[in-house]
Amino acid sequence: MAIRTKDDALALLRTALDEAGVAWEPAATDPYTLVATLPGTRKLATPCALRVGDHTLSVNAFVVRRPDENHEAVYRWLLERNTKLFGVGYALDALGDVYLAGRLPLEGLTAEVVDRLLGTVLQGADEPFNTLLELGFATAIRREWAWRVKRGESTRNLEAFTHLAGPADERPETD
Missing domain, CATH: 3.30.1460.10 (Yope Regulator; Chain: A,)
Incomplete structure:
Protein backbone atom coordinates (compact mmCIF):
# COMPACT_ATOMS: atom_id res chain seq x y z
CA MET A 1 0.00 0.00 0.00
CA PRO A 128 15.34 -2.21 31.30
CA PHE A 129 12.47 -1.38 33.67
CA ASN A 130 13.87 -3.11 36.77
CA THR A 131 17.34 -1.72 36.10
CA LEU A 132 15.94 1.80 35.84
CA LEU A 133 13.99 1.34 39.07
CA GLU A 134 17.07 0.03 40.83
CA LEU A 135 19.28 2.87 39.57
CA GLY A 136 16.81 5.68 40.20
CA PHE A 137 14.67 4.50 43.09
CA ALA A 138 16.79 2.19 45.30
CA THR A 139 16.10 4.17 48.48
CA ALA A 140 12.34 4.12 47.87
CA ILE A 141 12.46 0.38 47.16
CA ARG A 142 14.32 -0.25 50.43
CA ARG A 143 11.77 1.86 52.33
CA GLU A 144 8.86 0.04 50.69
CA TRP A 145 10.42 -3.34 51.48
CA ALA A 146 10.94 -2.41 55.16
CA TRP A 147 7.43 -0.98 55.44
CA ARG A 148 5.87 -4.14 54.02
CA VAL A 149 7.96 -6.42 56.24
CA LYS A 150 7.07 -4.39 59.33
CA ARG A 151 3.35 -4.68 58.50
CA GLY A 152 3.59 -8.36 57.52
CA GLU A 153 2.59 -7.61 53.92
CA SER A 154 3.68 -9.46 50.81
CA THR A 155 6.93 -8.47 49.11
CA ARG A 156 6.22 -10.66 46.07
CA ASN A 157 6.15 -7.84 43.54
CA LEU A 158 9.48 -6.58 44.92
CA GLU A 159 11.18 -9.95 44.34
CA ALA A 160 13.45 -8.55 41.60
CA PHE A 161 14.90 -6.19 44.21
CA THR A 162 15.62 -8.70 47.00
CA HIS A 163 19.31 -7.79 46.88
CA LEU A 164 18.39 -4.22 47.90
CA ALA A 165 16.47 -5.31 50.98
CA GLY A 166 19.44 -5.92 53.26
CA PRO A 167 21.34 -8.99 54.42
CA ALA A 168 19.76 -12.33 53.51
CA ASP A 169 19.32 -13.31 57.16
CA GLU A 170 17.12 -10.23 57.72
CA ARG A 171 14.80 -10.90 54.79
CA PRO A 172 11.46 -12.59 55.29
CA GLU A 173 10.16 -15.17 52.88
CA THR A 174 8.25 -13.61 49.99
CA ASP A 175 4.71 -14.85 49.75
Whole structure:
Protein backbone atom coordinates (compact mmCIF):
# COMPACT_ATOMS: atom_id res chain seq x y z
CA MET A 1 0.00 0.00 0.00
CA ALA A 2 1.53 3.29 -1.08
CA ILE A 3 1.08 6.04 1.49
CA ARG A 4 -0.33 9.09 -0.24
CA THR A 5 -2.32 10.77 2.53
CA LYS A 6 -2.62 10.92 6.30
CA ASP A 7 -5.74 8.78 5.98
CA ASP A 8 -3.76 6.11 4.08
CA ALA A 9 -1.16 6.10 6.86
CA LEU A 10 -3.84 5.91 9.55
CA ALA A 11 -5.51 2.96 7.79
CA LEU A 12 -2.16 1.17 7.48
CA LEU A 13 -1.40 1.83 11.15
CA ARG A 14 -4.78 0.46 12.30
CA THR A 15 -4.38 -2.65 10.15
CA ALA A 16 -0.80 -3.22 11.34
CA LEU A 17 -1.84 -2.95 15.00
CA ASP A 18 -4.76 -5.33 14.47
CA GLU A 19 -2.60 -7.84 12.60
CA ALA A 20 0.02 -7.71 15.36
CA GLY A 21 -2.69 -8.32 17.99
CA VAL A 22 -1.90 -5.05 19.77
CA ALA A 23 -4.73 -3.46 21.72
CA TRP A 24 -5.32 0.14 20.67
CA GLU A 25 -7.89 2.90 20.80
CA PRO A 26 -8.24 6.27 19.13
CA ALA A 27 -7.14 9.25 21.18
CA ALA A 28 -10.08 11.23 22.51
CA THR A 29 -8.87 14.57 21.21
CA ASP A 30 -7.12 13.77 17.92
CA PRO A 31 -8.49 11.53 15.15
CA TYR A 32 -4.96 10.97 13.82
CA THR A 33 -3.57 9.60 17.09
CA LEU A 34 -3.91 5.98 18.18
CA VAL A 35 -2.89 4.82 21.64
CA ALA A 36 -1.54 1.27 21.63
CA THR A 37 -1.05 -0.71 24.83
CA LEU A 38 2.03 -2.92 24.73
CA PRO A 39 2.00 -5.70 27.35
CA GLY A 40 5.23 -6.34 29.23
CA THR A 41 6.79 -8.72 31.69
CA ARG A 42 8.67 -6.34 34.00
CA LYS A 43 6.54 -3.26 33.33
CA LEU A 44 2.93 -4.43 33.16
CA ALA A 45 1.99 -2.26 30.17
CA THR A 46 3.45 0.52 28.08
CA PRO A 47 0.99 2.97 26.52
CA CYS A 48 2.32 4.21 23.21
CA ALA A 49 0.86 7.20 21.34
CA LEU A 50 1.19 6.97 17.56
CA ARG A 51 0.33 10.20 15.76
CA VAL A 52 0.02 10.46 12.01
CA GLY A 53 1.13 13.88 10.83
CA ASP A 54 1.28 15.37 7.36
CA HIS A 55 4.67 13.80 6.64
CA THR A 56 5.66 11.71 9.67
CA LEU A 57 4.49 9.15 12.20
CA SER A 58 5.36 10.34 15.70
CA VAL A 59 5.82 7.86 18.54
CA ASN A 60 5.75 8.66 22.25
CA ALA A 61 5.78 6.08 25.06
CA PHE A 62 6.19 6.66 28.80
CA VAL A 63 8.99 4.58 30.35
CA VAL A 64 9.48 5.72 33.97
CA ARG A 65 8.93 8.83 36.06
CA ARG A 66 11.76 11.16 37.01
CA PRO A 67 14.30 9.24 39.10
CA ASP A 68 14.41 10.14 42.78
CA GLU A 69 18.19 9.71 42.92
CA ASN A 70 21.28 8.85 40.91
CA HIS A 71 20.18 11.00 37.96
CA GLU A 72 23.53 11.04 36.20
CA ALA A 73 23.82 7.23 36.21
CA VAL A 74 20.24 6.78 35.00
CA TYR A 75 20.58 9.28 32.17
CA ARG A 76 23.99 7.95 31.13
CA TRP A 77 22.59 4.41 31.08
CA LEU A 78 19.76 5.56 28.81
CA LEU A 79 21.99 7.58 26.49
CA GLU A 80 24.34 4.64 26.00
CA ARG A 81 21.38 2.60 24.77
CA ASN A 82 20.03 5.22 22.34
CA THR A 83 22.37 4.09 19.58
CA LYS A 84 20.84 0.59 19.62
CA LEU A 85 17.22 1.64 19.12
CA PHE A 86 15.25 1.73 15.87
CA GLY A 87 13.13 4.81 15.20
CA VAL A 88 13.02 6.05 18.78
CA GLY A 89 15.35 7.32 21.47
CA TYR A 90 15.12 7.96 25.18
CA ALA A 91 14.04 11.50 25.98
CA LEU A 92 13.02 13.56 29.02
CA ASP A 93 10.02 15.81 29.40
CA ALA A 94 10.03 19.09 31.33
CA LEU A 95 9.51 17.20 34.62
CA GLY A 96 12.38 14.80 33.99
CA ASP A 97 10.13 11.81 33.25
CA VAL A 98 11.64 9.34 30.76
CA TYR A 99 9.96 8.58 27.44
CA LEU A 100 10.77 6.83 24.21
CA ALA A 101 10.13 9.29 21.40
CA GLY A 102 10.68 9.23 17.67
CA ARG A 103 9.52 10.21 14.24
CA LEU A 104 9.47 8.24 10.99
CA PRO A 105 8.63 9.45 7.47
CA LEU A 106 5.21 8.33 6.22
CA GLU A 107 6.63 7.44 2.81
CA GLY A 108 8.51 4.49 4.32
CA LEU A 109 5.68 3.29 6.54
CA THR A 110 4.77 -0.39 6.19
CA ALA A 111 3.22 -2.97 8.50
CA GLU A 112 6.71 -4.43 9.01
CA VAL A 113 8.09 -1.03 10.02
CA VAL A 114 5.22 -0.53 12.50
CA ASP A 115 5.87 -3.99 13.96
CA ARG A 116 9.60 -3.31 14.29
CA LEU A 117 8.95 0.10 15.83
CA LEU A 118 6.53 -1.30 18.42
CA GLY A 119 8.98 -4.09 19.19
CA THR A 120 11.68 -1.51 19.82
CA VAL A 121 9.37 0.51 22.08
CA LEU A 122 8.38 -2.58 24.06
CA GLN A 123 11.98 -3.72 24.40
CA GLY A 124 13.13 -0.21 25.35
CA ALA A 125 10.42 0.23 28.01
CA ASP A 126 10.02 -3.27 29.43
CA GLU A 127 13.46 -4.89 29.32
CA PRO A 128 15.34 -2.21 31.30
CA PHE A 129 12.47 -1.38 33.67
CA ASN A 130 13.87 -3.11 36.77
CA THR A 131 17.34 -1.72 36.10
CA LEU A 132 15.94 1.80 35.84
CA LEU A 133 13.99 1.34 39.07
CA GLU A 134 17.07 0.03 40.83
CA LEU A 135 19.28 2.87 39.57
CA GLY A 136 16.81 5.68 40.20
CA PHE A 137 14.67 4.50 43.09
CA ALA A 138 16.79 2.19 45.30
CA THR A 139 16.10 4.17 48.48
CA ALA A 140 12.34 4.12 47.87
CA ILE A 141 12.46 0.38 47.16
CA ARG A 142 14.32 -0.25 50.43
CA ARG A 143 11.77 1.86 52.33
CA GLU A 144 8.86 0.04 50.69
CA TRP A 145 10.42 -3.34 51.48
CA ALA A 146 10.94 -2.41 55.16
CA TRP A 147 7.43 -0.98 55.44
CA ARG A 148 5.87 -4.14 54.02
CA VAL A 149 7.96 -6.42 56.24
CA LYS A 150 7.07 -4.39 59.33
CA ARG A 151 3.35 -4.68 58.50
CA GLY A 152 3.59 -8.36 57.52
CA GLU A 153 2.59 -7.61 53.92
CA SER A 154 3.68 -9.46 50.81
CA THR A 155 6.93 -8.47 49.11
CA ARG A 156 6.22 -10.66 46.07
CA ASN A 157 6.15 -7.84 43.54
CA LEU A 158 9.48 -6.58 44.92
CA GLU A 159 11.18 -9.95 44.34
CA ALA A 160 13.45 -8.55 41.60
CA PHE A 161 14.90 -6.19 44.21
CA THR A 162 15.62 -8.70 47.00
CA HIS A 163 19.31 -7.79 46.88
CA LEU A 164 18.39 -4.22 47.90
CA ALA A 165 16.47 -5.31 50.98
CA GLY A 166 19.44 -5.92 53.26
CA PRO A 167 21.34 -8.99 54.42
CA ALA A 168 19.76 -12.33 53.51
CA ASP A 169 19.32 -13.31 57.16
CA GLU A 170 17.12 -10.23 57.72
CA ARG A 171 14.80 -10.90 54.79
CA PRO A 172 11.46 -12.59 55.29
CA GLU A 173 10.16 -15.17 52.88
CA THR A 174 8.25 -13.61 49.99
CA ASP A 175 4.71 -14.85 49.75
